[in-house]
Amino acid sequence: MSENLQIGVSREDGDKAVAIMRLQGSLDANTQGTLEDKAREAVDGGAEYLLIDMSGVDYLGSAGMRAIHAITTMLSPTEPGMRSSHLKVVNPSPAAAKVFKTLGFDSFIDIHSSVDEAIAAF
Amino acid sequence: MLLKVVADLGQLSKIREFVSDSAAALAVDPEALDDLRLAVDEAVTNILTHGYDGSGEIELELSADGADLIVRLRDTAPPFDSTLVEPADPGPAEDREKPGGFGLFLIRSSMDKLVHRKLENGNELTMIKCDVIDRI
Numbered sequence: 001m002s003e004n005l006q007i008g009v010s011r012e013d014g015d016k017a018v019a020i021m022r023l024q025g026s027l028d029a030n031t032q033g034t035l036e037d038k039a040r041e042a043v044d045g046g047a048e049y050l051l052i053d054m055s056g057v058d059y060l061g062s063a064g065m066r067a068i069h070a071i072t073t074m075l076s077p078t079e080p081g082m083r084s085s086h087l088k089v090v091n092p093s094p095a096a097a098k099v100f101k102t103l104g105f106d107s108f109i110d111i112h113s114s115v116d117e118a119i120a121a122f
Numbered sequence: 123m124l125l126k127v128v129a130d131l132g133q134l135s136k137i138r139e140f141v142s143d144s145a146a147a148l149a150v151d152p153e154a155l156d157d158l159r160l161a162v163d164e165a166v167t168n169i170l171t172h173g174y175d176g177s178g179e180i181e182l183e184l185s186a187d188g189a190d191l192i193v194r195l196r197d198t199a200p201p202f203d204s205t206l207v208e209p210a211d212p213g214p215a216e217d218r219e220k221p222g223g224f225g226l227f228l229i230r231s232s233m234d235k236l237v238h239r240k241l242e243n244g245n246e247l248t249m250i251k252c253d254v255i256d257r258i
Contacts, residue, residue, distance in 0.1 A: 103227065
């Protein structure tokens with residue numbers, strides 16, 4: 001576990017099994033694997049849908065985006081590429097939202113302003 | 123402002139902090155800070171992962187040239203000119219099984235000018251952000 005990224009995971013098992021990952025810290029090349037490992041644990045534990053709450057993320061770089069790509073593949077292993085209705089992102093900072101937009105991720109990953117709104121959208 | 127360090131990926135947050143502190147000391151427009159941190163983080167990550175295979179000497183210097191901010195990044199890794207690499211077009215990324223090249227794309231979108239210089243023993247990457255220092 002990296003000191004620079006803490007991840008709390010909870011479950012919302014309503015109509016769909018959603019894992020909520022609340023990130024606190026930096027999402028860079030040093031912590032990319034931490035996020036991927038936590039997501040893998042959630043998926044192996046039965047989560048079919050995943051929500052990443054980025055409210056506490058103070059830095060997002062390309063390594064973080066590669067982790068997010070890897071997670072889309074975990075959630076939809078039979079669909080190559082990044083489009084996934086099984087992953088949603090909540091409340092990135094303006095800087096993080098800019099990275100999503102610059103790399104074009106905002107066109108195929110839904111970004112929501114609150115956890116409740118994102119869960120309702122699954 | 124100069125930082126010399128034998129760096130590994132665990133020090134990326136400290137390197138970004140150095141960028142923030144140096145930019146503040148040089149009176150850089152705070153709105154440019156996110157772009158600067160992103161460009162330096164991506165460039166250092168590239169050096170550590172591709173040039174050094176994990177860790178190595180990094181020299182990071184921030185200075186002002188009129189209204190422009192100059193970032194110089196020196197390493198002792200094998201010669202490599204990242205400015206000649208064709209950046210990944212993020213457009214079709216959703217169709218890729220393993221996307222790459224995003225770091226270089228983010229560096230180029232964050233900074234106004236990039237210059238590579240081969241040193242006797244390593245590389246120097248100069249990244250320039252124009253018109254971000256208010257000289258009253």
